[in-house]
Amino acid sequence: MTKENGRFVTFEGCDGCGKSTQLKLLSEYLQxxxxxHIFTREPGGGKISEAIREILLSGKNAEMGDECEALLYAASRAQHIKDRVQPALREGKLVVCDRYVDSSFAYQAFARGLGFSFIEKINAFALEKFLPDVTIFFDLSPREAFARKKGADADDRLEQAGLAFHERVYEGYLSLCEKYPERIVKIDARRSIEEIAKEVLSVLKARGCF
Ligand SMILES: Nc1ncnc2c1ncn2[C@@H]1O[C@H](COP(=O)(O)OP(=O)(O)OP(=O)(O)O)[C@@H](O)[C@H]1O
Ligand SMILES: [Mg+2]
Structure with missing residues (x-):
């Protein structure tokens, strides 16, 4: 839990599960x-973090090693916290972030196979005390998500890794839900956009986010 006044919410799930769609609807409600509140995203969310994002997501960097990738994500996160998350929480705002540390667990620890303890270690250093108060996991299998997103993001390095990789990401997320049942709330993301949005609001209200 954060020691600041604001509440910190993160959205997680496989590529194309509907995170950005739900962020937009939540944004409209909050306005x-x-x-x-502020909305932010990972990797990115500030000048330096966005520069690291470009390196991470560029199709030109396909030869990047898994260790470098994991460290860059953690580095980007450390800077993002300083630039955006901490200042907003200090001002008592609600911070909603599209992906955060659980993406590193799902993608780097589980799918890339770097192991939970290594990713936990580097992120403990990067995060300090900034763990989310609530994490919403949009539960949609990669197969279903891919079907929705067909054709988009052709240049995205992670998209090129293929379905087997994304299946491991999904399994990783399911393990995280079991590991952190207090923090992570699983939402069935196969339903309509409106039904999901309703549940997001009710979860966040029930957790005292607004
Ligand atoms: N509940 C839903 N039912 C049907 N289609 C949806 C639903 N939610 C989102 N979509 C559609 O699925 C696609 C992917 O959604 P979105 O971009 O919000 O996912 P994302 O989780 O942000 O993906 P990424 O991880 O790539 O950023 C979009 O075309 C969106 O319109
Ligand atoms: Mg998105």
Whole structure:
């Protein structure tokens, strides 16, 4: 849990599970209700972090080693916390982040096979105390997500890794849900956009986020 005044919420799930779609709807709700908040994303969310994002996601860097990738994600996260997350939480705002440390667990620890303890170690250093208060996991299998997103993001290095990789990501997320049942709330993301949005609001309200 964070020691600042604001609440920290993260959205997680496989590529194409609907995170950005739900962020947009949540954003509309929060604006309408005049709830002070910021939206941010990982990797990225600041000048330096966005520069690291470009290196990470560029199709030109296909030869990047898994260790380098994991360290860059953690480095980007450390800077993102300093630049955006911590200042907003200090001001008592709600911070909603599209992907965060659980993406490193699912992608680097589980799918790339670097192991949980290594990713935990480098992220403990990067995160300090900034663990989310609530994480929403949008539960949609990669097969279903791929079908929705067909054709998009052809240049994305992670998309090129193929379905088997994304299946491991998905399994990783399911293990994280078991490991952190207090923090991670699993939402069935196969339903309509409106039904999911409703549940997101009710989960966040029930957890005292607004
Ligand atoms: N509940 C839903 N039912 C049907 N289609 C959906 C649903 N939610 C999102 N989509 C569609 O699925 C596609 C992927 O959604 P979106 O971009 O929100 O996923 P994402 O999790 O942000 O993906 P990424 O990890 O690549 O950023 C979009 O075309 C979106 O319109
Ligand atoms: Mg997205």
């Amino acid at each position: 309408q209700e005049q709830i002070e």
